[in-house]
Amino acid sequence: MVFLDLALNALASGIALGCIYALVALGLAITFGLLHIPNVAHPALVIAGAYAVVLANMRGIDPILAALVLTIPFYAVGLAFYEFYARAFERRGRGNTLQSLTLFFGVSLIVEIALVVAFGTDLRSVSVPYVGRSFEFGLIVLPYRFLVPALLAPAVILALWLYMTRTHAGLAMRAVAHDERALSISGHDPVAIKRHAFGLATALAVLAGAALVIVGPVDPFSGRIHLGRVFAVVVLAGLGSIPGTLAAAIVIGVAEAFVTAFLSPSWAPGVAFAILLGTLALRPNGIFGTAR
Amino acid sequence: MSWRNFLLVALLIVAAGMMLPRALENPYYFFAGYVVLQYVVIATGWNILGGYAGYTNFGTSAFFGAGVYTAAFLIKAFEAPLLVQVLAAAGVGMVLGLVTGYLTLRIQGVYFAIATVALVVVLETVVHNSDYLGGASGLTTIAPPAPAWFGGQTQYVFCVMLVLALVAVGIARAVEHSWVGRSLRAIRASEPAAEACGVPTLRMKLAACAISGGVIAMAGAPYPYYASHVDPLSAFSLTIGLNALAMPLIGGTRSWIGPVIGAVLLSSVQQITTVTISSEFNILAVGLMLIAFVVLAPEGILGLVSDLRERLGGKRVTP
Numbered sequence: 001m002v003f004l005d006l007a008l009n010a011l012a013s014g015i016a017l018g019c020i021y022a023l024v025a026l027g028l029a030i031t032f033g034l035l036h037i038p039n040v041a042h043p044a045l046v047i048a049g050a051y052a053v054v055l056a057n058m059r060g061i062d063p064i065l066a067a068l069v070l071t072i073p074f075y076a077v078g079l080a081f082y083e084f085y086a087r088a089f090e091r092r093g094r095g096n097t098l099q100s101l102t103l104f105f106g107v108s109l110i111v112e113i114a115l116v117v118a119f120g121t122d123l124r125s126v127s128v129p130y131v132g133r134s135f136e137f138g139l140i141v142l143p144y145r146f147l148v149p150a151l152l153a154p155a156v157i158l159a160l161w162l163y164m165t166r167t168h169a170g171l172a173m174r175a176v177a178h179d180e181r182a183l184s185i186s187g188h189d190p191v192a193i194k195r196h197a198f199g200l201a202t203a204l205a206v207l208a209g210a211a212l213v214i215v216g217p218v219d220p221f222s223g224r225i226h227l228g229r230v231f232a233v234v235v236l237a238g239l240g241s242i243p244g245t246l247a248a249a250i251v252i253g254v255a256e257a258f259v260t261a262f263l264s265p266s267w268a269p270g271v272a273f274a275i276l277l278g279t280l281a282l283r284p285n286g287i288f289g290t291a292r
Numbered sequence: 293m294s295w296r297n298f299l300l301v302a303l304l305i306v307a308a309g310m311m312l313p314r315a316l317e318n319p320y321y322f323f324a325g326y327v328v329l330q331y332v333v334i335a336t337g338w339n340i341l342g343g344y345a346g347y348t349n350f351g352t353s354a355f356f357g358a359g360v361y362t363a364a365f366l367i368k369a370f371e372a373p374l375l376v377q378v379l380a381a382a383g384v385g386m387v388l389g390l391v392t393g394y395l396t397l398r399i400q401g402v403y404f405a406i407a408t409v410a411l412v413v414v415l416e417t418v419v420h421n422s423d424y425l426g427g428a429s430g431l432t433t434i435a436p437p438a439p440a441w442f443g444g445q446t447q448y449v450f451c452v453m454l455v456l457a458l459v460a461v462g463i464a465r466a467v468e469h470s471w472v473g474r475s476l477r478a479i480r481a482s483e484p485a486a487e488a489c490g491v492p493t494l495r496m497k498l499a500a501c502a503i504s505g506g507v508i509a510m511a512g513a514p515y516p517y518y519a520s521h522v523d524p525l526s527a528f529s530l531t532i533g534l535n536a537l538a539m540p541l542i543g544g545t546r547s548w549i550g551p552v553i554g555a556v557l558l559s560s561v562q563q564i565t566t567v568t569i570s571s572e573f574n575i576l577a578v579g580l581m582l583i584a585f586v587v588l589a590p591e592g593i594l595g596l597v598s599d600l601r602e603r604l605g606g607k608r609v610t611p
Contacts, residue, residue, distance in 0.1 A: 098541060101405060103587070108579075109575050109579030113576040116572050266420050270413060270414050
């Protein structure tokens with residue numbers, strides 16, 4: 001009974017954890033998966049989003065509501081950011097991996113330090129009425145501070161997936177990943193589409209930030225622990241697959257939860273990366289990916 | 293510079309370094325200088341794979357940490373002398389490089405970078421869970437007294453690191469000027485084309501991974517003596533991986549001197565800002581420098597110099 005209890009709870013919290021990871025990885029699934037831009041600054045932007053939500057919450061606004069409103073300014077920031085990136089690199093030939101990685105790393109450091117200067121290094125959190133209470137179903141006990149952000153993930157992913165498959169702008173975004181030149185022949189401006197996609201990815205960062213800050217307090221460097229994991233999720237999912245992102249994130253979340261429950265929490269961080277190394281060595285296209 | 297002149301300069305530098313502990317009173321200079329030299333070794337090692345072959349290794353701290361923990365293990369288990377530690381660390385680094393190379397044979401570009409990040413976390417987790425190596429709280433390593441000439445442990449490890457830096461630069465130079473370096477440059481330009489021309493790309497990549505890994509791990513070996521304490525957080529720090537990539541980029545990746553310039557420049561700036569302003573501004577300075585160089589001078593200082601020469605009338609000098 002103890003075993004079943006432990007396993008069921010590990011499964012439930014693993015799925016919840018996976019949903020939250022998926023939300024953090026979603027922006028990267030667009031920038032890296034579709035646009036092939038290795039945006040290592042994404043986790044730092046997620047934390048910046050979390051801080052923006054904390055600011056709104058201090059005025060008594062619900063974090064998720066605040067995040068939904070904040071997607072608009074974050075979208076604008078994303079547009080500007082892409083414009084800078086495009087001017088620095090893409091207009092004068094493709095920047096190589098090293099250079100774009102370095103650029104985004106520099107941006108990530110600046111975002112972190114900006115947060116340190118503005119808010120200090122203390123942990124910040126939000127207050128919501130459901131923190132501290134738990135959802136109970138049979139043997140499963142899941143705190144609401146896990147469950148609520150976890151439920152946000154499937155909703156956001158469904159909306160994004162509908163947008164990508166059912167709307168013109170979404171199709172254009174997938175087309176730009178596929179064949180840029182063909183797209184420009186058919187009368188669309190690939191740069192404008194990519195800028196829009198980047199803005200969308202940055203807007204998703206604030207939603208992910210809200211989810212993270214509901215789960216637990218954040219500090220300016222919290223993004224670093226997510227950096228490797230979100231890349232693991234995107235690669236495992238296979239580039240460009242939005243539903244795959246959720247599935248891959250849940251695989252990693254459940255694996256981590258089981259290792260935490262049955263082995264020791266200190267082995268958990270290695271799990272995502274062991275899975276990632278295995279995937280890269282054996283199936284570089286990811287589980288749900290087509291050829292890249 | 294011919295090999296004879298290079299060796300001459302290297303010998304002069306070592307001799308000057310050996311005299312320093314007699315000339316300078318304040319051990320702080322050696323404490324800070326050690327870090328600068330450590331980064332010269334790391335950046336030089338990184339550049340063999342990342343610069344010559346164009347494979348961005350994001351997981352430099354995996355190799356550095358492997359070196360640190362190899363040395364710490366040898367101190368704890370056998371009280372092995374420093375030379376043995378350095379050689380063993382280099383050996384472990386080479387093996388780790390080969391393993392990484394084998395695991396990542398099929399992947400390039402960003403994927404290679406991600407795989408190397410994964411390597412860091414996996415190694416860190418293993419060390420974290422190893423009781424013998426002290427786990428999360430780390431291991432205190434007590435060094436035997438340093439030779440009397442140096443007047444202190446810090447001065448001693450500084451001089452050791454100076455020698456290691458020169459060895460590392462020598463290795464990088466030898467690789468660059470040999471057929472290995474030419475093969476790696478061909479791989480960087482175009483892997484399929486290199487393969488078609490008869491370059492054994494697979495073996496060359498593995499060789500570059502092994503040499504690069506060995507040199508970086510070597511940089512970690514004196515660390516237990518330097519810090520007297522090793523812990524997973526500082527041995528596998530993200531900062532090391534970041535610096536390793538930033539320094540060659542700032543200096544220039546095409547030639548052995550580039551990483552040296554970048555490492556001396558960037559780590560001196562870091563040391564100075566940490567002391568004079570704060571460690572936060574040190575990170576900010578790195579971030580700003582990275583962006584400025586990537587956007588304005590993507591070929592680093594070496595690129596700037598050769599542009600300048602070109603503008604002054606001469607033909608473009610490719611280092």
